[in-house]
Amino acid sequence: MxxxxxxxxLAALIFDVDGTIAETEEAHRQSFNHxxxxxxxxxxxxxxxxxxxxxxxxxxxxxRHYLDRYSPELNASDCLPEFIESLHQVKTRKxxxxxxxxxxxxxxxxxxxxxxxxGADVRLGIATTTTHSNVITLLETSLGPGASGWFDVIAAxxxxxxxxxxPDVYHYALQELSGxxxxxxxxxxxxxxxxxxxxxxxxxxxxxxxxxxxxxxSGASLVVDHLGExxxxxxxxxxxxxTNRFIDLSLLExxxx
Ligand code: XBP
Ligand code: MG
Numbered sequence: 252m253x254x255x256x257x258x259x260x261l262a263a264l265i266f267d268v269d270g271t272i273a274e275t276e277e278a279h280r281q282s283f284n285h286x287x288x289x290x291x292x293x294x295x296x297x298x299x300x301x302x303x304x305x306x307x308x309x310x311x312x313x314x315r316h317y318l319d320r321y322s323p324e325l326n327a328s329d330c331l332p333e334f335i336e337s338l339h340q341v342k343t344r345k346x347x348x349x350x351x352x353x354x355x356x357x358x359x360x361x362x363x364x365x366x367x368x369x370g371a372d373v374r375l376g377i378a379t380t381t382t383h384s385n386v387i388t389l390l391e392t393s394l395g396p397g398a399s400g401w402f403d404v405i406a407a408x409x410x411x412x413x414x415x416x417x418p419d420v421y422h423y424a425l426q427e428l429s430g431x432x433x434x435x436x437x438x439x440x441x442x443x444x445x446x447x448x449x450x451x452x453x454x455x456x457x458x459x460x461x462x463x464x465x466x467x468x469s470g471a472s473l474v475v476d477h478l479g480e481x482x483x484x485x486x487x488x489x490x491x492x493x494t495n496r497f498i499d500l501s502l503l504e505x506x507x508x
Contacts, residue, residue: 259507261373261500262434263403264364265424265453268379268386270440270460272361273393275381276305277461278349279342283310286342305462308380308414308443311339343382350388357393358458360478360485360497364438365394369401371500376404378424378437378447380414383407403428416443421451436503438478442466454506456498459488472506473498 269275280301287294294317296304307316314335318325325331349355368375377386386407390399399405404427411419425432437448440460448455449470457474459466468474472490479485479497495502 258504259434261436261504261507263374263376263425263428263430263436264368264503265376265378265421265428265435265437265448266361266365267437267439267441267444268377268389268407269381270463271358271438271444271458273355273357273389274461275350275355275385275389276301278355279310279346279381282342282346282349283314285345286338289341290338292338302462305441306443308416309408310342310382311335312414314338343385346385347388350385350392353392355389355393358460358477359480359483362394363480364478364498365401367500373500374428374430375402376406376424376428377402378406378420379408380420381407383410415441416446416450418447418450421448421453425451425453434507436472436506442468445471456503456506457489 266272269279280296280298283296304313304317307313328334365375379386383405386405387399390402391397404424406420406424406427411423413419421437425435428435432452435453437453437455438458439445439448439455440458441463445455445457445468454472455470457468457471458477459474468489473487474489475485475487475492475498477485481496484496485492485498492502493505
């Protein structure tokens with residue numbers, strides 16, 4: 252008896268933001284340090300320390316984790332939540348300046364793949380722990396005015412109670428896309444993001460980024476250095492690109508079966 256193998260069509264593609272759409276974490280780190288200086292704090296997050304702190308997602312949660320770890324005496328203060336929130340607002344304003352300067356380019360293949368999905372009526376989503384306004388500024392600056400409207404859902408920051416690696420943000424994005432997990436895929440860059448997507452039942456492609464080269468990507472359907480362009484081929488460190496030089500709709504659909 253012949254078993255019919257139906258090729259599944261991709262219904263939705265969900266992108267992570269930081270490290271996936273663009274290499275933004277270095278700008279985040281510099282924005283945090285700007286806020287600390289501006290508020291008269293003698294805190295400094297080096298790249299080595301930031302690499303450790305990135306295990307905690309969410310900028311406010313990261314500041315709180317830093318305090319717990321390095322200045323626990325400050326935790327007694329009962330106005331700490333307001334202090335952290337105002338410090339994070341200073342940081343976010345500085346990060347918006349960095350995004351608006353246009354100096355943070357999209358990673359290879361991101362614009363090409365988003366445009367291909369848009370043209371093929373594959374629904375687009377965003378699932379990120381960063382602040383919602385950061386996403387809008389990044390998309391409108393790098394893809395053009397109105398580009399955030401190409402996305403059927405932009406699930407960001409505090410839209411869910413628990414940030415990555417909890418699956419909440421991917422459950423939320425999938426619900427908003429009214430998608431079937433079997434016909435949706437995720438593009439991520441980090442271990443926390445991969446855990447979040449997998450625990451939401453979503454197959455995931457990893458594009459390794461500046462701060463995630465040593466992460467554990469067990470469970471990913473494919474791990475590549477970037478999404479690739481015709482003149483900048485992608486390289487897979489897990490899984491196969493077949494004869495493809497870059498990630499496109501046909502290769503993504505081959506991962507669904
Ligand atoms: C990465 C994060 C964010 C950023 C900082 O988000 O964990 O917290 O590091 O941005 P993702 P905020 O990879 O899920 O896009 O300060 O706005 O949180
Ligand atoms: Mg990320």
